[in-house]
Amino acid sequence: MAMDDQLANDPVVFLNEINLxxxxxxxxxxxxxxxVHTMFGDRAATSLAETPYLPVRAFKNFDLKSVPDSEVVKIMTSSGTTGQVSRIYLDKETSQAQSRKLVEVFSIAFSKSRFPMLVIDAENTVADRRKFSARTAAINGFSMFSRGRDFALDDELSVDIDRVQAFAESNRDNRIFIFGFTSIVWLNFVQMLRRQNVRLNLSNSFLLHGGGWKKLADQKISDAMFKDEVREWTGCSDIRNYYGMVEQTGTIFMECEHGNMHAAPGSDALIRDTSSLDALPHGREGLIQVFSSIQKSYPGHSLLTEDVGFTLDGASCSCGNRNTIVKINGRLQKAEIRGCSDAYNS
Known part of the structure; x- marks a missing residue:
C-alpha cells in the first residue's frame, strides 16, 4: 500500500539522523x-538500542540547550508534583519543525482540513501569550487545525452547558474537533455531564485527548471505560488517545482507528528493562525510550522516559501504519508524577 510506504521509517536513514x-x-x-562520553563512549551507534539516552528527569535538574541564548525564541515548561520544572529551549528552526511534524501526524489521522474546535478547558488557560506550559502549548498547537475555537469550561473548570450546546448547534452541519487532556475531559466534562444528567449531541465530532492518565488510573478508569462514558454523554464515537511529552513536543504517538498508538514518521520507540536497562523485544514490559529526528536546539532526540509499557510491530495493525506501536501501562513506581497535564496550574 502507498500508505505503508508513506508512514514506514527507513531504519537505516532514521538511525543515521539520530546519530547525527x-x-x-x-x-x-x-x-x-x-x-555521553562518560556513560556511553564515543562510538557511533549501530542500532537504536545502542543510542545514548538522556533521562527525561535531566531537564528538571539542568539547563540543556545546544544553541546560544540569543537564538532561543521559546522556553517550554512542564511542572511536576514536587514543583520541579522541565525547561525545554527552542530556537526558530526547532519550533517550526515541531509545528510541521504536528501537522503531518494530525493530517494522517484526521485529514488536512480545519474544523470547528471545542477545547475541553478554560479560556484563561491560554490567555497569557507568554505562558508556555505543556497544557497551554498543546491547546495552542492543535488550534492550528481549528476553524473557529470555543472553550467548554469556565474559569473554575466547570462545564458551561449552555455554551457547549450553542457551539454544537451552530456547527451541527460540520465535523467538530474536540480536544482536551484526558483527566480534564473525564473529571471536568464527562463526569459533570453525568452529575447533571445532560447528554450532548456531538455525534458529528471526533475527540483527541492525551496525558493525565494518572488520576484516572488511581480511580481504576480504563481506556475502554473512558471511551464508553464519552460516547454515552456526548454521542462522540471517534475517540483517539495520543502519547507525547513536552520534552519531545510535536512528535506524538497517535492512536489509529484500531486503538493502537503508532510512532510518527521520523520517530520511534523501544523498551528497556527497568533494572538492567537492556533493550527488550516487542511485547516485553519496561521503560519506554523515545526517539525523534527534529530536536535540534536541545538534546531531546533520544529520551528515557519514566513511563512503563511495551511495544508491538506496527505491521501487526491493519490500519496501514507500519511504524512501532506503543502501549502505555503506567508510570515507574516511585517515579515523580510528570504532572504537566494533571496539574491544573500548569
Missing part, C-alpha cells in the same frame, strides 16, 4: 557531551 543529532548535541551542549 547525537554528534550535534555533543558538540554544542557541553554538559550533554560530557554525559
Amino acid at each position: 543529532l547525537t554528534e550535534h548535541h555533543k558538540a554544542y551542549c557541553d554538559l550533554y557531551g560530557h554525559y
Whole structure:
C-alpha cells in the first residue's frame, strides 16, 4: 500500500539522523557531551538500542540547550508534583519543525482540513501569550487545525452547558474537533455531564485527548471505560488517545482507528528493562525510550522516559501504519508524577 510506504521509517536513514543529532548535541551542549562520553563512549551507534539516552528527569535538574541564548525564541515548561520544572529551549528552526511534524501526524489521522474546535478547558488557560506550559502549548498547537475555537469550561473548570450546546448547534452541519487532556475531559466534562444528567449531541465530532492518565488510573478508569462514558454523554464515537511529552513536543504517538498508538514518521520507540536497562523485544514490559529526528536546539532526540509499557510491530495493525506501536501501562513506581497535564496550574 502507498500508505505503508508513506508512514514506514527507513531504519537505516532514521538511525543515521539520530546519530547525527547525537554528534550535534555533543558538540554544542557541553554538559550533554560530557554525559555521553562518560556513560556511553564515543562510538557511533549501530542500532537504536545502542543510542545514548538522556533521562527525561535531566531537564528538571539542568539547563540543556545546544544553541546560544540569543537564538532561543521559546522556553517550554512542564511542572511536576514536587514543583520541579522541565525547561525545554527552542530556537526558530526547532519550533517550526515541531509545528510541521504536528501537522503531518494530525493530517494522517484526521485529514488536512480545519474544523470547528471545542477545547475541553478554560479560556484563561491560554490567555497569557507568554505562558508556555505543556497544557497551554498543546491547546495552542492543535488550534492550528481549528476553524473557529470555543472553550467548554469556565474559569473554575466547570462545564458551561449552555455554551457547549450553542457551539454544537451552530456547527451541527460540520465535523467538530474536540480536544482536551484526558483527566480534564473525564473529571471536568464527562463526569459533570453525568452529575447533571445532560447528554450532548456531538455525534458529528471526533475527540483527541492525551496525558493525565494518572488520576484516572488511581480511580481504576480504563481506556475502554473512558471511551464508553464519552460516547454515552456526548454521542462522540471517534475517540483517539495520543502519547507525547513536552520534552519531545510535536512528535506524538497517535492512536489509529484500531486503538493502537503508532510512532510518527521520523520517530520511534523501544523498551528497556527497568533494572538492567537492556533493550527488550516487542511485547516485553519496561521503560519506554523515545526517539525523534527534529530536536535540534536541545538534546531531546533520544529520551528515557519514566513511563512503563511495551511495544508491538506496527505491521501487526491493519490500519496501514507500519511504524512501532506503543502501549502505555503506567508510570515507574516511585517515579515523580510528570504532572504537566494533571496539574491544573500548569
